[in-house]
Amino acid sequence: MRKVFLFMTIVALALSLIGCKSKGASSNEKIVIWTQASADHPEGKMFADRVKSYNEKHPSGPKVEIQNITRAGAGSGYIDKLNAAITANNMPDIFTLDGPDIAAYADSGLLGELDDYMSDGFKDGFTKAIVEQGTVKGKFYGMGYSDSGVAVMYNEDMINALPKDVKALIPAADQDWTWDQFLTLTRKIDEFAKTTNNPAFANYEAAVSTLLTDVASGVYETGTYYFTPLLWGNNTNIVGKDGVTVDGVLNSEKSVEALTKFAQLFKEPALASVSESEKAFHSGKTALSVSGFWYVNELTNNYPDLKFRTVRYPKMNKDFDGLYTPSGSWAFVRNGQEEDEKRAKKVVEVMEWLNNDEASKEYYHKNGSIPTRVNSISEIDTKTDNKYHNEAWTVLKYQVENTNKARPVSPGYPYLSETFAKDILLKIAQNKVTDSATIKKYTDDAVKKIDKEFEKYRK
Amino acid sequence: MKMVKKCLFYIVAIAIALQFITPLVWMVLSSFKIDEVIYKDIGSIYAIFPRFSDLSLKSYTELLGFYNIFRNLLNSLLYASLTVVFGLTINSLAGYALARFKFPFKDGILIFIIALMIVPVEATILPLFSVVNEMGLINTIPGYLLPFIVNVMNIFLFRQHFLSFPGELIESGKIDGLSEIGCFLRIVIPSSLNMYITVGILTFLASWNDFLWPVMALSNADLMPIQVALNAIFSDTYNIFTSHIMAALTIVTIPIVILYIIFQKYIVEGSVQSGIK
Numbered sequence: 001m002r003k004v005f006l007f008m009t010i011v012a013l014a015l016s017l018i019g020c021k022s023k024g025a026s027s028n029e030k031i032v033i034w035t036q037a038s039a040d041h042p043e044g045k046m047f048a049d050r051v052k053s054y055n056e057k058h059p060s061g062p063k064v065e066i067q068n069i070t071r072a073g074a075g076s077g078y079i080d081k082l083n084a085a086i087t088a089n090n091m092p093d094i095f096t097l098d099g100p101d102i103a104a105y106a107d108s109g110l111l112g113e114l115d116d117y118m119s120d121g122f123k124d125g126f127t128k129a130i131v132e133q134g135t136v137k138g139k140f141y142g143m144g145y146s147d148s149g150v151a152v153m154y155n156e157d158m159i160n161a162l163p164k165d166v167k168a169l170i171p172a173a174d175q176d177w178t179w180d181q182f183l184t185l186t187r188k189i190d191e192f193a194k195t196t197n198n199p200a201f202a203n204y205e206a207a208v209s210t211l212l213t214d215v216a217s218g219v220y221e222t223g224t225y226y227f228t229p230l231l232w233g234n235n236t237n238i239v240g241k242d243g244v245t246v247d248g249v250l251n252s253e254k255s256v257e258a259l260t261k262f263a264q265l266f267k268e269p270a271l272a273s274v275s276e277s278e279k280a281f282h283s284g285k286t287a288l289s290v291s292g293f294w295y296v297n298e299l300t301n302n303y304p305d306l307k308f309r310t311v312r313y314p315k316m317n318k319d320f321d322g323l324y325t326p327s328g329s330w331a332f333v334r335n336g337q338e339e340d341e342k343r344a345k346k347v348v349e350v351m352e353w354l355n356n357d358e359a360s361k362e363y364y365h366k367n368g369s370i371p372t373r374v375n376s377i378s379e380i381d382t383k384t385d386n387k388y389h390n391e392a393w394t395v396l397k398y399q400v401e402n403t404n405k406a407r408p409v410s411p412g413y414p415y416l417s418e419t420f421a422k423d424i425l426l427k428i429a430q431n432k433v434t435d436s437a438t439i440k441k442y443t444d445d446a447v448k449k450i451d452k453e454f455e456k457y458r459k
Numbered sequence: 460m461k462m463v464k465k466c467l468f469y470i471v472a473i474a475i476a477l478q479f480i481t482p483l484v485w486m487v488l489s490s491f492k493i494d495e496v497i498y499k500d501i502g503s504i505y506a507i508f509p510r511f512s513d514l515s516l517k518s519y520t521e522l523l524g525f526y527n528i529f530r531n532l533l534n535s536l537l538y539a540s541l542t543v544v545f546g547l548t549i550n551s552l553a554g555y556a557l558a559r560f561k562f563p564f565k566d567g568i569l570i571f572i573i574a575l576m577i578v579p580v581e582a583t584i585l586p587l588f589s590v591v592n593e594m595g596l597i598n599t600i601p602g603y604l605l606p607f608i609v610n611v612m613n614i615f616l617f618r619q620h621f622l623s624f625p626g627e628l629i630e631s632g633k634i635d636g637l638s639e640i641g642c643f644l645r646i647v648i649p650s651s652l653n654m655y656i657t658v659g660i661l662t663f664l665a666s667w668n669d670f671l672w673p674v675m676a677l678s679n680a681d682l683m684p685i686q687v688a689l690n691a692i693f694s695d696t697y698n699i700f701t702s703h704i705m706a707a708l709t710i711v712t713i714p715i716v717i718l719y720i721i722f723q724k725y726i727v728e729g730s731v732q733s734g735i736k
Binding site: 034038039040041042044067068069070071077078080081083084085087088090277278279282283298301302303304305306 | 493494495498499501525526527584585588589592593597598670671674675678679680683687688690691700701702
């Protein structure tokens with residue numbers, strides 16, 4: 001007993017002495033990359049493979065090392081560690097950030113701009129939305145390695161049970177449609193569901209799934225990501241082009257008009273619910289769903305009996321010809337504290353390797369990441385054995401190439417997104433408000449809050 | 460009347476027990492279903508009493524194909540065990556010194572220790588990271604373990620326990636020729652085993668459930684503990700499979716449930732003594 005105890009004490013003291021060794025400074029011979037993807041996950045593995053191939057093809061250059069820091073939820077864990085590393089002046093050379101967060105880090109001077117270091121024409125290889133996402137005050141900071149998308153899905157069995165005139169309201173996968181058409185269809189589905197005994201409607205809860213449950217449970221970005229396009233399609237936004245002005249934008253007449261359209265989903269009898277069941281669309285409880293691109297893999301792999309069809313995200317009006325569909329995802333950025341020009345050039349060279357056409361294709365095949373390079377979008381496979389999968393990807397591919405728009409670039413985006421989703425979208429849905437006057441009041445109140453928070457960015 | 464009271468007591472006790480056990484049973488059963496069946500069964504009796512034909516090992520085979528859960532599980536077991544062993548050694552010695560010896564600034568040190576108990580771990584994470592980083596220990600097992608070996612709450616618990624330890628026993632040990640450390644090893648520790656087990660279990664559970672510090676301190680995937688692996692599965696962007704999550708949770712919960720069953724007496728005692736719920 002005594003020997004064991006003494007041994008433990010000595011080992012404990014020895015462990016504490018280990019800390020007295022000199023600081024392990026990061027080597028200049030090494031370029032370190034941090035990503036939010038778990039090492040075991042296909043996303044982590046695809047980065048590891050890409051880095052491995054870089055090291056193999058550049059044996060004389062600095063060795064590139066990748067470290068995977070698991071994120072929790074929207075990015076905490078990873079972001080906590082990143083922020084701690086910033087405080088400790090121990091930032092990696094390259095790291096990943098979610099698209100909407102780039103502006104905040106760039107505004108704080110933590111990111112290095114890329115334009116002066118990239119090869120000629122490299123930036124032009126990205127889609128417009130990805131360039132827009134990575135650009136802050138005219139400077140390009142973030143190379144998006146994956147895009148995203150949102151479309152409308154419908155349950156084929158439920159739609160087939162509808163009367164012919166209602167069924168005819170569904171557009172083809174290659175047709176545009178409007179929120180008015182979407183709302184008319186949704187209302188008619190709801191009316192039919194309440195009178196029919198058709199088994200396809202046996203579990204019916206609501207006409208459309210909107211995932212506003214995410215907003216109610218604190219995942220605010222889902223609401224902003226899904227429904228800001230109503231404002232974009234009405235030639236307005238949740239923040240001005242400078243990224244810090246909300247008054248006259250978020251509470252403008254056009255914004256209120258778009259939000260009043262959104263509110264129609266919750267007009268009694270409600271067509272959607274903020275307390276919809278988990279996986280409501282997946283389990284046949286709603287006929288329609290506003291669906292993120294991740295639904296395609298999920299439904300194909302885990303709900304083999306669900307016949308899901310996909311159509312484009314609706315426009316606010318049919319003549320609108322600007323960009324309006326949700327997009328964006330995580331991107332690679334570089335450490336802005338790097339002062340050595342030669343090393344910065346090398347770092348950007350590695351970033352190009354991680355984001356070139358070949359990488360974009362690899363990421364799609366290994367992880368299903370939507371390509372961000374114009375030349376790689378054609379890799380999206382729309383000719384598999386599964387016709388539902390093919391249709392969904394045909395729609396998403398069209399949107400990535402033609403209509404995807406970056407979320408607003410603002411240093412205060414997290415707060416902006418939270419306030420928009422919580423104080424406007426959620427309030428409208430929970431209080432079933434449909435009149436413009438109340439919606440205008442909600443937007444005015446939100447503008448006051450955001451304005452106060454954004455004062456620090458205006459200084 | 461007595462019989463009725465007894466029946467009522469059991470009905471209420473069973474109802475409360477069911478409320479706590481049902482989610483656990485649902486988790487285990489859902490881990491053997493595919494997502495489609497999990498959500499189809501929700502709200503029906505099949506959620507708890509599934510059809511045998513709906514059960515399979517698919518989620519486990521898929522999960523283990525993706526993630527090396529057992530490696531993370533072993534890492535967690537190693538870290539929690541090391542934290543317990545070194546933590547008990549250091550903290551009990553500190554508690555013993557504060558309870559039995561006279562030395563300068565003893566009261567001041569004790570007040571300082573008590574004051575530190577109110578500082579939440581989250582508030583210290585950033586400075587902790589900076590210190591461990593300065594020491595060059597980021598991404599090493601010592602760097603991960605060192606900050607949480609010393610635990611002010613455990614020092615305080617040991618100090619309170621040793622205060623009430625009969626001094627006569629130690630005195631008689633000394634008369635029989637034992638040194639101070641000999642008394643501690645041969646008399647104090649064997650007589651305080653309950654306290655050691657209680658603190659050990661609380662330390663083990665805290666280490667097992669920790670997520671934030673391992674994410675901060677470790678980057679090497681081979682060193683990651685189980686809570687980090689779980690979060691990776693929860694945060695998957697492209698393949699959100701509830702059945703995988705349930706399978707992972709089931710695998711992770713089993714060691715803790717076994718530990719709880721074996722040591723439940725001490726866990727309850729520990730909760731009462733430390734005021735932790």
